Amino acid sequence: AQSVTQPDIHITVSEGASLELRCNYSYGATPYLFWYVQSPGQGLQLLLKYFSGDTLVQGIKGFEAEFKRSQSSFNLRKPSVHWSDAAEYFCAVGINTGNQFYFGTGTSLTVIP
Amino acid sequence: NAGVTQTPKFQVLKTGQSMTLQCAQDMNHEYMSWYRQDPGMGLRLIHYSVGAGITDQGEVPNGYNVSRSTTEDFPLRLLSAAPSQTSVYFCASSAPLAGGRNEQFFGPGTRLTVL
Numbered sequence: 001a002q003s004v005t006q007p008d009i010h011i012t013v014s015e016g017a018s019l020e021l022r023c024n025y026s027y028g029a030t031p032y033l034f035w036y037v038q039s040p041g042q043g044l045q046l047l048l049k050y051f052s053g054d055t056l057v058q059g060i061k062g063f064e065a066e067f068k069r070s071q072s073s074f075n076l077r078k079p080s081v082h083w084s085d086a087a088e089y090f091c092a093v094g095i096n097t098g099n100q101f102y103f104g105t106g107t108s109l110t111v112i113p
Numbered sequence: 114n115a116g117v118t119q120t121p122k123f124q125v126l127k128t129g130q131s132m133t134l135q136c137a138q139d140m141n142h143e144y145m146s147w148y149r150q151d152p153g154m155g156l157r158l159i160h161y162s163v164g165a166g167i168t169d170q171g172e173v174p175n176g177y178n179v180s181r182s183t184t185e186d187f188p189l190r191l192l193s194a195a196p197s198q199t200s201v202y203f204c205a206s207s208a209p210l211a212g213g214r215n216e217q218f219f220g221p222g223t224r225l226t227v228l
Contacts, residue, residue, distance in 0.1 A: 009153070034216070043117075043203060043219040044156075090155060094215060100171070101146070101205075101217060105155040 004093050006104035013081050014112050021076040021107050023091030032094040033074040034101075035065055039087045047089075050074065061085070086111045114139050117220035119204050125226045126194040134189040134223050136204030144207045144215060145187040149173065149200040150222075156203065162187055163209070194227045201225070 005024045013019055025031055032051055036044040048059025055067040065076045074091060091104040120135045138145065146161040148171075158171030162181040176198060178190040187206075191198060202223045207215035 004155075006155075036219075043221045044205075044217075045219075046216055049216060100158060100161065101156075103148075103155040103157075105153060 004091050004102050004104040006089075006091055006107050008107045009105070010108045010110070012110040012112060015083050016080050019076075019078045019081045019085070019109070021089050021091075021109070023074045023076065023104060024072050025074065025091075025093050026072065027093055027095065029095075031074075033065075033067060034092040034094065035059065035063070035074075035076050036090045036092060036103075037061075037087050038090065038106075044090065047076070081109075081111055083111045083113070085109060116140065117204055117206050117218050119202075119220035119223050121223060122221065123224050125228065126191075127228050128195060130194050131190070131192050132194065134191075134202055134204075134225070136187045136189065136220060137185050138187075138204075138206040138218070139185065140206060140208070140218065141184060142206035142208045142218070143184065144209055144217075145181065146171070146205045146207075146217065147177070147179065147187070147189045148203045148205065149198075150203060151200050159189065159202075194225075196227045199225060199227045 003026045034049045035047040038044050047063050048057050050057050050067045058064050063078050088106045090106045093102045117138045143164045147159040148156040150156050157173045160179040162168045168179050204220040205217040207217045
């Protein structure tokens with residue numbers, strides 16, 4: 001069965017510091033991977049996606065993610081965090097048998113001045 | 114384009130009441146889905162549809178019904194609300210690409226409280 005794990009429930013970083021949010025997946029075939037961000041009281045916005053090709057993908061708001069097949073990971077990174085990045089971040093896997101997405105439980109990011 | 118719209122934004126029900134959460138999209142997307150979001154559990158798929166007249170169950174379908182009579186609309190019905198259905202509900206739509214590479218577009222959510 002497919003699953004998505006985000007091992008960090010909550011992360012606190014200082015503004016200007018670097019950020020890495022972890023995501024591991026379990027899926028038998030080639031995964032299609034996504035990162036979404038959710039600001040308080042808002043819906044989900046797509047940050048970036050990986051389908052195939054270059055394993056380092058660039059997204060909006062200065063985020064990037066790297067797909068590592070050997071580690072079944074798709075970690076999200078940002079070199080310098082801004083206070084406006086405080087939000088909930090979700091990793092998701094899209095599977096090949098239809099419109100089914102599996103989401104991780106999310107990582108809540110707090111940014112301190 | 115308005116994208117994906119959901120109504121209402123907030124709703125309070127009493128146990129046993131019924132209601133319908135509305136979802137509409139104007140992007141001509143074939144795929145639509147309903148999720149519920151609960152603290153510490155991420156988003157869980159309730160029901161989904163791959164086109165008008167076609168629906169299927171997701172991870173947590175019990176207590177919910179759906180139908181898809183048009184491409185644009187995908188209402189979610191609670192026939193007899195229970196406190197366990199207190200949650201935030203998100204509707205999403207996507208255009209199918211080969212191999213499941215559909216990016217989902219989300220509505221703003223409906224916050225439902227069942228007393």
